[in-house]
Amino acid sequence: ILSGLVGSEMCKETDPAALAGRYLFDGWLFDTRRYELHDPAGQPLELNTAEFKLLCALVAHPNQVLSRDRLLQLTHGSETPQVFDRSIDTVVSRLRRKLETRTDGQRLIKTAWGNGYVFAVDVQEASTREREPLATVAPALGSQLAAVVMLGAVSYTHLRAHETRE
Numbered sequence: 001i002l003s004g005l006v007g008s009e010m011c012k013e014t015d016p017a018a019l020a021g022r023y024l025f026d027g028w029l030f031d032t033r034r035y036e037l038h039d040p041a042g043q044p045l046e047l048n049t050a051e052f053k054l055l056c057a058l059v060a061h062p063n064q065v066l067s068r069d070r071l072l073q074l075t076h077g078s079e080t081p082q083v084f085d086r087s088i089d090t091v092v093s094r095l096r097r098k099l100e101t102r103t104d105g106q107r108l109i110k111t112a113w114g115n116g117y118v119f120a121v122d123v124q125e126a127s128t129r130e131r132e133p134l135a136t137v138a139p140a141l142g143s144q145l146a147a148v149v150m151l152g153a154v155s156y157t158h159l160r161a162h163e164t165r166e
Contacts (some may be wrong), residue, residue: 022126023059025119026108028099029126030059037098045098050075050091058109058119067116092117 023030027040035052037045047055057066057074066074071088092109099108110120 023123024126025059025062025121025123030055032056039101047095047098051095051098054088054091054095058117059123062119062121062123065112065115065118071116 020033021031023032029038029042030036031038035047037047037055039045053075054071057071060074068086068088071092075088075091096107096109106120108119108121110118112118
């Protein structure tokens with residue numbers, strides 16, 4: 001789980017090149033190389049730059065309390081002097097609204113009162129073909145799928161013809 005990103009320097013972890021990969025959490029697919037987030041139904045979700053950087057930081061540190069200062073450092077790097085620590089609350093709120101689709105009331109981003117936030121979910125690296133968007137898989141499957149459908153149609157026709165002879 002996340003073996004490649006824990007050892008790198010944290011200020012650079014929010015850079016998609018340093019957190020390059022595809023990650024699964026609670027049915028979501030987060031592809032940092034393509035700047036894509038897909039909900040559990042496979043629908044793409046748009047993230048602005050701040051939300052993307054925050055999600056990178058959270059994915060890099062699942063189930064860990066991250067203070068506002070730490071999140072600002074991870075999302076803004078050395079640019080943090082001009083940024084107020086409460087600005088991260090706004091980004092967390094927007095990201096929560098996008099991620100909170102669970103019907104059981106459990107939040108993926110929990111508030112650790114007085115300490116910061118926790119991405120309260122297990123994160124796993126996704127295989128390269130896992131939850132691949134259909135548009136990229138369909139061309140490869142097209143001829144195979146057509147062959148299977150044709151074989152099924154031929155088999156059904158043959159079976160029906162055999163039944164009528166008996």
